[in-house]
Amino acid sequence: MPRDVEARVLQNTRLSPDYNVITLAAPEIAAATRPGQFVMVRSSHGSDPLLRRPFSVFEIVRSGNRIEGLSLLSKRIGVTTRLLFDAVEGDVISCLGPLGRPFDPVSPPSEAWMVAGGVGLAPFATLTEALLERGAKTTLFYGARTGAELFYLDWFASRGVRLVLSTEDGSKGERGRVTLPLEQALRETSSEVMIYACGPERMLEAVSHVAGKFKTPAQVSVERVMGCGMGGCYSCVIPVREAGGRHHYVRSCLAGPVFTASDLVWDHE
């Protein structure tokens, strides 16, 4: 059951001029969250902005064994993300969740390959913890525009996650898109692999294409313009395949945000 929590901001760390990690005191939501689920955030109490915005839960924040809240990884692009960037400790932000269909974490002998583009890193901290619990060997393919926008590398490395980095400007890791090293690795591996991807839709489409080429299963987390997060408004739809080559719109808040990649119909097919 989703809850609506008026959550206090416990901490707000600016990672760059655009990225921040904001920690919210919503332990009830955090305790119920599974990897890949999201919350609907409202950062105003008036009608501007009016609607909530969806955010993947980034970390479950603990103090010892006690769950204190959850954090969100945010990139400043619109009005809500600007308010989240500017928020200070003690501010109150309304947080509704957990919502949506989570990732399905694999167990050995299958390996987990996470593919993140930019702020699409967000669902992979909680997924990493679930994968480590199962003992799955885990790799993170992580791409960004520039090296200064690759975050939390120590967090993942210290947990034994193998990192494969790429940047569009070549300032860190391989130059180019994250799907290049992914494809290279798929060509070379003999292991059973499950791909998990989150990032811009063009990236998800490319990952899906590469996964299909190597007959590797993939779960992708999509982000569509979303009104309510509860299935009420039918705005966040995405086309899925149907028999006979047709497609059918499903609500990404209920049927997703995590989908089996091969079920989705992409823009450039």
Added chain:
Amino acid sequence: MDLSVEIGTLRLSNPLIAASGCYGYGVEYADAVDLSTLGAIASKGLFLAPREGHPPPRIVETPSGMLNAIGLQGIGVHRYIAEKLPELRRLGATNIVNICGSTLDEYVELARILSDAEGVHALEINISCPNIKEGGITFGCSMHGTFDVVSAVKKVTHLPVIPKLTPNVTDVASIAKAAEDAGADAVSLVNTFLAMAIDVETRRPKLSNIVGGLSGPAIRPIAVRMVYECRRTVKIPVIGMGGIASAVDALEFIIAGATAVQVGTANFVDPFIWSKLTAGIEDYMRRHGVRRIADLVGSVDTSTREKEWVSS
């Protein structure tokens, strides 16, 4: 305190109704809300057959509001009866089923089918969706069209019939009057205002459908005025909606003349809004010594204001 209201032969435990198109089929919210505590649920608009709706983007936020052009994606009346109604009955929901037709015959057929289904309490006749080309709003934009649809539906159903009116007309009260003359048990208004938003960087419309319907607090004062006008013109109950986001907003509509109110966009923001609205209304009734909410309906006091316009 008595919060119950009557819409024709239908008695609602309270005047708060989830607005069509804003609450799925109701069952989506069953985990979060006890659906039997709502006055009623107006279902997502149903045609005879399933519909895919418009491609995304289907919504865009605007100042104190939002535009939508969903395009009436839906499962069709048969799947609604088979898959949704049993659960809604089990949960004790009061169901106002919203029906849409491309033709007059489709409205009649839908009304006939739903009149035989157990657990349907009223029909809301959608003659006001601004986002589809065929049927619907073409009826709702004229007195004749409204009269024809309502009288045809009335002939085949015992259920209360509530045409939902569009504000995209010159004189909504005359449309309400045509509905009343045709035998409507109530009217609900307003549907959304036809509107548009453009991304100036790309010069593209922000919605795939180019235009869409504006809802939310931005439209509230216009909707209140329209409810007031209809209340002065017809004797049947008026169900008011348009940007209600608080108990004060709901009371404003009731005092303007709404027997019941619908809440749409605000439910997107706060799915737990219902108990807050009820508490706020009860608090108001206590403070003002109002025992029955029905006594508040249309109680706006215009005596000290512009008499000329009011009595025109």
